[in-house]
């Protein structure tokens with residue numbers, strides 16, 4: 001089936017090419033605001049920069065003629081276009097993840113355009129989604145395209161760190177009949193796993209271990225652990241023997257401390273099968289050294305059993321979901337608390353056939369009397385029917401515009417706003433088939449990475465796709 005006739009497509013292409021500089025400038029302007037989560041202030045629940053970002057976004061929609069309401073308390077803005085009994089929601093976020101000092105092409109919040117690409121934190125994730133939304137609405141209005149629904153455009157400021165903005169929206173506002181979340185990929189996402197993040201803390205304090213420290217991100221398998229132990233000749237000898245010339249360990253000592261660094265392989269939680277957890281490497285090694293003492297040896301054995309695979313076997317929660325596949329449970333952060341207890345942070349991604357409360361209960365049970373579970377924070381995923389009419393429209397429109405046939409919606413382990421909405425599908429903001437390759441060093445250029453970048457042509461194509469998706473969804477629901 002052919003979607004969006006050629007005359008309309010040609011008009012959209014002309015509009016975008018006429019307005020290209022304006023579109024890019026508007027995006028660059030948003031990237032200049034360092035909207036990383038900060039300390040809560042009155043009317044700025046996620047920090048002053050996120051609030052400033054929201055005001056700026058609202059002003060941009062207002063300036064372009066779209067009535068906008070800002071909810072300062074919950075940190076979101078709603079802009080509107082059109083009338084109609086039926087509504088279509090568009091949900092994008094203006095907040096970004098923190099930056100590090102590894103940026104090479106530009107400073108994170110001083111974006112540049114180079115060889116057809118924009119560089120800067122948030123240029124892709126997800127300020128592109130905000131601008132894509134704005135221009136899709138403008139195109140429908142300015143070209144006078146037939147559209148009979150009410151368009152509800154949500155700009156959030158807490159997607160990356162808690163999703164309190166969208167939770168408040170879901171609690172307070174009317175749910176659109178169908179929604180798109182331009183923050184993902186094409187043709188669409190049609191399911192997300194449930195997730196739980198939790199800590200386990202040892203009830204016993206360590207006796208020989210003085211430091212046990214590694215990791216900054218809960219969703220990256222721990223790649224390096226630093227430990228310090230109370231020095232004794234016997235322990236030093238045993239550790240030296242066990243480590244030998246093993247390149248996974250670096251050991252040294254002074255009069256009262258043994259220093260050990262263990263190395264694993266850091267990977268994202270969803271690639272945990274090929275990762276190696278550095279805390280497990282450390283625990284397995286130290287457990288072979290009797291001089292560590294019975295108390296600490298017991299703690300290390302427990303750690304080893306919790307980390308022995310990435311499927312949650314150590315917690316008794318291993319599970320295979322027909323649709324989403326194997327449960328994944330991985331550890332990213334390890335600390336010794338001020339009181340001398342060991343604390344491990346886990347990220348667990350679960351298919352929908354395993355009830356979240358049952359998972360939590362089982363984790364509690366497996367921790368028994370030796371460990372406590374803390375900060376368990378869960379979020380339930382969703383799954384759309386393969387034949388859902390809106391999903392079919394998204395797949396068919398994408399195939400029609402891209403010329404790429406047969407691509408179906410994906411089910412993912414990550415979370416987007418869609419999990420808090422009803423009848424919502426994440427879609428792309430970058431049509432990669434339009435992107436010229438741009439070589440970057442490993443670990444650079446992607447979302448959440450230093451030198452985050454986005455092809456301008458691929459982004460402009462995404463605006464066109466969104467217009468066509470909205471026109472077809474409008475026909476579907478009216």
Ligand SMILES: [Zn+2]
Nearest residue numbers: 125126159183
């Ligand atoms: Zn995002």
